[in-house]
Amino acid sequence: MTHVLLGHSRRLYQVNPFTSILTQCCKSKKDYSVKSGAQSGVLERVVSAFRSVCGDDGVSLGLAVREQHGRDESVHKCRPPDIVVFPRCVEEVSALAKICHHHRLPIIPFGTGTGLEGGVGAMKGGVCFSLRKMDRVLDLHPEDFDVTVEPGVTRKALNSYLRDTGLWFPVDPGADASLCGMAATSASGTNAVRYGTMRENVLNLEVVLADGTVIHTAGKGRRPRKTSAGYNLTNLFVGSEGTLGILTKATLRLYGIPESMVSAVCSFPSVQAAVDSTVQVLQCGVPIARIEFLDDVMIDACNRFNSLSYPVSPTLFLEFHGSERSLEEQVAITEEITKENGGSDFAWAQDEETRGRLWKARHDAWYAALALRPGSKAYSTDVCVPLSRLPQIIVETKEDLVRNKLTGPIAGHVGDGNFHCLMVMDPNDPEEVERVHQFTERLARRALAMDGTCTGEHGIGLGKRALLREEVGPLAVEVMQGLKATLDPKNLMNPGKVL
Amino acid sequence: MTGRVLVGVKRVIDYAVKIRVKPDHSGVVTDGVKHSMNPFCEIAVEEAVKLKEKKLIKEVVAISCGPQQVQETIRTALAMGADRGIHVEVSGKDYENLGPLQVSKILAALAKKEEASLVILGKQAIDDDCNQTGQMTAALLDWPQGTFASEVAVEGDKVKIVREIDGGLETIKVNMPAVVTADLRLNTPRYATLPNIMKAKKKKIANVKPQDLGVDLTSRVEVVRVDEPPQRQAGMKVETVDDLVGKLKEAGRI
Numbered sequence: 001m002t003h004v005l006l007g008h009s010r011r012l013y014q015v016n017p018f019t020s021i022l023t024q025c026c027k028s029k030k031d032y033s034v035k036s037g038a039q040s041g042v043l044e045r046v047v048s049a050f051r052s053v054c055g056d057d058g059v060s061l062g063l064a065v066r067e068q069h070g071r072d073e074s075v076h077k078c079r080p081p082d083i084v085v086f087p088r089c090v091e092e093v094s095a096l097a098k099i100c101h102h103h104r105l106p107i108i109p110f111g112t113g114t115g116l117e118g119g120v121g122a123m124k125g126g127v128c129f130s131l132r133k134m135d136r137v138l139d140l141h142p143e144d145f146d147v148t149v150e151p152g153v154t155r156k157a158l159n160s161y162l163r164d165t166g167l168w169f170p171v172d173p174g175a176d177a178s179l180c181g182m183a184a185t186s187a188s189g190t191n192a193v194r195y196g197t198m199r200e201n202v203l204n205l206e207v208v209l210a211d212g213t214v215i216h217t218a219g220k221g222r223r224p225r226k227t228s229a230g231y232n233l234t235n236l237f238v239g240s241e242g243t244l245g246i247l248t249k250a251t252l253r254l255y256g257i258p259e260s261m262v263s264a265v266c267s268f269p270s271v272q273a274a275v276d277s278t279v280q281v282l283q284c285g286v287p288i289a290r291i292e293f294l295d296d297v298m299i300d301a302c303n304r305f306n307s308l309s310y311p312v313s314p315t316l317f318l319e320f321h322g323s324e325r326s327l328e329e330q331v332a333i334t335e336e337i338t339k340e341n342g343g344s345d346f347a348w349a350q351d352e353e354t355r356g357r358l359w360k361a362r363h364d365a366w367y368a369a370l371a372l373r374p375g376s377k378a379y380s381t382d383v384c385v386p387l388s389r390l391p392q393i394i395v396e397t398k399e400d401l402v403r404n405k406l407t408g409p410i411a412g413h414v415g416d417g418n419f420h421c422l423m424v425m426d427p428n429d430p431e432e433v434e435r436v437h438q439f440t441e442r443l444a445r446r447a448l449a450m451d452g453t454c455t456g457e458h459g460i461g462l463g464k465r466a467l468l469r470e471e472v473g474p475l476a477v478e479v480m481q482g483l484k485a486t487l488d489p490k491n492l493m494n495p496g497k498v499l
Numbered sequence: 500m501t502g503r504v505l506v507g508v509k510r511v512i513d514y515a516v517k518i519r520v521k522p523d524h525s526g527v528v529t530d531g532v533k534h535s536m537n538p539f540c541e542i543a544v545e546e547a548v549k550l551k552e553k554k555l556i557k558e559v560v561a562i563s564c565g566p567q568q569v570q571e572t573i574r575t576a577l578a579m580g581a582d583r584g585i586h587v588e589v590s591g592k593d594y595e596n597l598g599p600l601q602v603s604k605i606l607a608a609l610a611k612k613e614e615a616s617l618v619i620l621g622k623q624a625i626d627d628d629c630n631q632t633g634q635m636t637a638a639l640l641d642w643p644q645g646t647f648a649s650e651v652a653v654e655g656d657k658v659k660i661v662r663e664i665d666g667g668l669e670t671i672k673v674n675m676p677a678v679v680t681a682d683l684r685l686n687t688p689r690y691a692t693l694p695n696i697m698k699a700k701k702k703k704i705a706n707v708k709p710q711d712l713g714v715d716l717t718s719r720v721e722v723v724r725v726d727e728p729p730q731r732q733a734g735m736k737v738e739t740v741d742d743l744v745g746k747l748k749e750a751g752r753i
Contacts, residue, residue, distance in 0.1 A: 160515060164535050164575050166693035256693030323694070352687070 046103055050085050050127075053095045058086040058133075069110050069120065069128040073175065075379050075427070076118030076462055081108055081128035088133045090206060090214060090248040097246065098212035100127050100492060107210065107492050109242040111151055111178030115185060116380060117461025119241050123496035129246055131180070137161050138249070139221075145254045146203060146223045151180035151247060158252075167254040170195040173457065174366070180247040186239030188457040193282075193415030194289045194321070195255060197457065198238055205237050206249035210488040214248075223251050236483070241459050242494035244487045258321035261289075262331055263355040264348035266318070266338045267311040271295070272391040273341045274314045278414050279387050280337045286330050290319035291415040292362050295398065298369065298409035298422075302361040305368035310361060311345060316414070317362045319355075365411045369422040372407060377427040381408075381440050383447035384418035384456030393450055397421065397443055404435055418456035445470070460498045468498070502557030504547045504617045505610055506581065507602070508540040510565055510572040511626045520727050526595075527626075527725065536572045539621025541579075541688040542681040546651055547619050548580035549686065555653040556616065558582050562609060564602055566590040570704060577699035578691035584704035585609065589716065593709075596718035598627070601709075603635035608712035610640055615676060617658070622647055622680040633680035643673035649684040 050059045060066070061083055070080030082105075087093045100107050106126025113120055122128060135152030142165045149158060156176045159168050171182060172189035181187075183205065188197035195201070203225075204218040216222070217233035237244055268274040278291055294302065294315045303310055316338070320330045327350075335346050349355045361368075370378050385393050394410065401408045401421070412419025421443065423436045444454035444467050454467040469477050481499055484491075512518065513533040521528055536544075547559040561576035563569040564587040573584035587605055589597055610618050618637075623630035637644035645651070645660030649668070652659040653675075662669045663682050691699075709716055737743050747753045 157515065161513075161533070163690050164571070166578065166691050166696040168690070257690050259692050259694040352689070 046099065046105070047083065049099050050083065050096060053099070054085055054087050054092045058088070058092075060084045060086070066128070069108075069113065069130055070122055072113045072115040072118060072120050074116045074118045074461070074463075075377060076121055079121030079123055081106075081122035082125045084110075084128045084130055086130050086133050090134075090208065093129065093131075093134075093208045093246055093248055094212040094214050096127070096129065097208050097210065101211045101490065104490060105492065106495050107246065108494050109151075109184070109246045111181030111184070112154060112175065114175035114177045115181070115461065116382075116458045117185075117455075117463060119185065119459060119461040119494070119497055121462060121496075123462070126492070126495075131178070131246075131248070134248065139251075140165070141223070142167060142254075144223065145225075145256075146251055147254055148204075148223075148249055148251045149179050150249060151178050153179055155179055155182065162254070166257050168257050169201070169252055170255055171198055171201060179252065180250050183238050183250050184241055184247055185459040186457070188413070188416070188418075190290045190292060190413060191319070192413060193291055194287055199235055201253040202234055202238050202250055203253055204249075204251035205234055205247055207237055207245035208248055209245045210490065210492045215245075218251075225253075239459070241461065241498050243484060243498045244493060246493075258289075259323045260321070260327055260350065261355065262320045262327045262348055262350050263358045264318040264320070264331065264334070264346060265310070265358050265361075266316050266343045266346045268314045268316065268338075268344075269342045271314050271394045273343065274316050275387065275391045275394075275414060277316065277338050277341045277343060280341070281334050282387075282415065284333055284337065286320075286333055287322070288318060288330070288334070288415065289321040290317070291413075292317040293410070293412045293414035293419065294362065294365065295394070295410040297407075298365060298411050299361070301368040301372050301409050302365060305364055305371050306360055308361055316343075317359060319359075362411070365409070366422060369407075369409045369424050372409070373424050373426070375426070376407075376424045379423045379425070379436065379440070380458070381421040381423065381443055382418070382455045382458040383443055383452055384416060385447050385450045385452030387414075387417045389450040389452065390414065390417050390419070393446055393452075394419065396446060400439060400442060404439060406432075406436060406439055408439075413456075416456065417452070441467075462497060465497075465499065501614045501616055503560060503613055503615050504550065504556050504558070504619060505560050505562055505606065505613060505615045506540070506543050506547045506576065507606055507618070507620045507632070508544060508561050508563050508572050508576050509537040509621070509624050510534050510563060510569045511537045511624055514538055514625055520725050524724050524726060526722065534568070534572075536575050537621050537624045537626075538688075539623060539625075539681055539683070540572075540576075541621075542683070542685050543619045543621050543679075544576045544579050544581060545686045545688040546648075546679075546681055547617075548689075550617075550651075550653060551580065551582075560585060560613060560615075562587065562606065564589050564597060564605055564709075565594055573704055574696070574699055575691055577702045577704075578696040579689055580695075581702075583702055585707055586704050587707050587709060587712075589709060593716045596720075597716070598718060598720055599629045599631035599635055600719065601714065601716050603632050603639055604714045605709060605712060606632070606636045607639035608714055609707075610636070610642075610676070612712070617653075617675060618642075618678045619651075620678070620680050622682050630680075633678050637678035640676075640678070642677050644678040644680070645671055645673055646680040647682040648679050649682050651679055651685065 065084050066080035069084045071078035106124050108122050108128045110128050110130045131151035134150040136150050139148040154176045170191050173187045183198050183202050186198050203223050207215050296312050299310050299315050300312045320327050407424040408421040425432050425436050460468050513535045519528045550556045559581040561573050561581040562585045563573050620633045647663045648660045649663045650661035656675050659672050
């Protein structure tokens, strides 16, 4: 039995014996039918109750389907749920949640399974709510720059839908993730420096709570661009990683597709020079859209992977958005700043093809890193620090990598002070895996010591709960636990994550 | 050569929509369903605009046939960089029965009237998959045609076209004026930016009736019935090879 302490109320939550029986029933062999037997009379009732809500093909006990829904793109082990359900509307989500609540079954919301922190693993078994059938774009208001989407809509699908309107949703994490999933993990992308992260771009959420209650965090259908009405419930759920409720609708802030774009690349003699340039560009008021940093190890990997010949030194990839005239000005100011900081080989392009080629190195970074050691797996770290501390943390981190003989090319959203070490390792070498794990803990603590955070965009998930406590402190964690206990007293919502 | 390029753009059900057949099997449900520009027409518009940006041609005219709503599709083409639009008004039963034969007659008439140097169309529409309009238009005009184009290069008064064919790629050179139909790999169409959509509102769309072009809209084709593809039946799993053989025998397969 596992016990999880819940802050204020100090209750002990014990693994539901019913759940462990479910887990045993379904894990023993590949069996696609409901087993008969005394205990599984309850199982049958639950499954048949689920089926009456979302149809026969809306419930799956198949091992392959459950395994699919027990893993994401992280290195965490697959933890399949006992049952996967596929609701088609918020009414079904609510009805299913009520059943789970009555039988004390854990609920794990599932969008696209593209998370990087093990957020979808069913640590205590239970029911995975796959939301992919709820895939409508609702209520687009182009003049108001807002749209409401269901959780099955991914960011690329939304931008394709919007293409006739001249609008886009700019938050672009690496994967083609579910927008509600992005809201749940408070995701961010490469252009947060100009357009913000999910926190700044979610106006309203429809949430189903653990007991099936449906709430609208800013009021049903409301979408003012700003509000000061009551507690900010919308941003309470943004980043809650499925531990407070299931997000079934998100109202998002849209932006106009910029008239024109220019991309540029520049090499620097040192990390310090690259970061100094970044800070100065921001200080000069250049509304830069993307400013990405690649260290020399990463550039070398990209050169090999794509047969390019960028100078092997710290490099910035930049992108500017705006009208033709404003672009000229932005590029001119930036080029001057980079020159003053010792930057060289400043290359820029406006037409889509050349821009694509310039940026290909940055886009393929993940694969280029993996290609350094064929057969390896990669884990991405995610710390974020104030800009002024970035040179120091990158230098210290690189020294740590060399000292411990680890492969960790660095790519980062330097405009936000956020960088990723793509730790390339042999998954079958437990010694290396352990060394990488220790390294990531040291890195997180290094960031915390510099007034930063252990996770800029990936979330806490399974692996960073202890770091969360170090980061916000025990008192803040107690407040979080109190909120959790209020919204989900039975601890059914994605147990074992975040707290 | 006038340096004028005509681009045909068709308003179709958006590619991402799940199509449903009407209960009376007379067609598919279009009411309240999202429509947008046919993806191959987007590629055609993009190619025309690229040619203009390279200063190889002077003017891009976007044409669409249909009811009031097709003006949205023309506006999208204008936002992508077309200079002006022509809306050929076809509605009601005429629109329901509108097919490649009538459209190609309309395009041929307009190509003559506008003294076009090039007509660029999508290779086919994603609703009917006919892949006929470009070819028919060229035949009616007695112009050369380069279909399934994955590369287009204007060289003086000739066009070099690389075509995607079953065996690989075929390069041909034709005299202008000519008809080109765009295939998937020709280019990646640009998104219409918001400032350009605003600017496009000022561009002109002329209204024309098919009768004014001397085109008879009678259809030679009648749609008898539309059915969904048969539902995929669930498979069956067996434990041993003997079971498999037994089941296949039962089903009369062996």
